[in-house]
Amino acid sequence: EIVLTQSPGTLSLSPGDRATLSCRASQSVSSSSLGWYQQKPGQAPRPLIYGAFSGATAIADRFVGSGSGTDFTLTINRLEPEDFAVYYCQQYGSSPITFGQGTRLEIK
């Protein structure tokens, strides 16, 4: 099983800042099968990024995914008030599908 470790656990920033979220895998993620999700309280996870860097449907271009192998990054440029939420990485290239524990992005 691939274990995903996200850092930091909590990130405190202001609107307009840039957020950098990290996801490290215990072994190489096949075919860059790494995705990112955003989740707000009481809502389902919302797909943001798939294939490590491809934007999901209707996702703003300020959300940028990068990385390969075992190290992946989600960068959110010019934070908007609606971006403050919990973010999860997920690998879906190997069974079982696994998630990171999440990074909480909060308003400073």
Added chain:
Amino acid sequence: EVQLLESGGGLVQPGGSLRLSCAASGFTFSNFAMRWFRQSPGKGLEWVSSISDGGDVITYSDSVKGRFTISRDNPNNTLYLQMNSLRADDTAVYYCTKRSDDTGYSDYWGQGTLVTVSS
């Protein structure tokens, strides 16, 4: 517009059973694999089970294998999760998701249904 609507959650005693349903619309259901995930406060997001478009390839997480059964009714665009021998640690919000055909990730999620296992 793709929509996934889960139902069937509720309060059940340990050892009991529950069947979740997921009504799909807005896409050709029979062409896509589907998955169930769950989320509990103590364990975060967890994959539960997957089923291929035709229903012939099925996989389960170790935590539910032998107790849960995934199935689908393609003519009626519905996904199911039969849950037996429920335990307290099965308490979670259960999400139905559509698997993207070419990329493999879950591109659409339902709103979730809450399952609470408690006496």
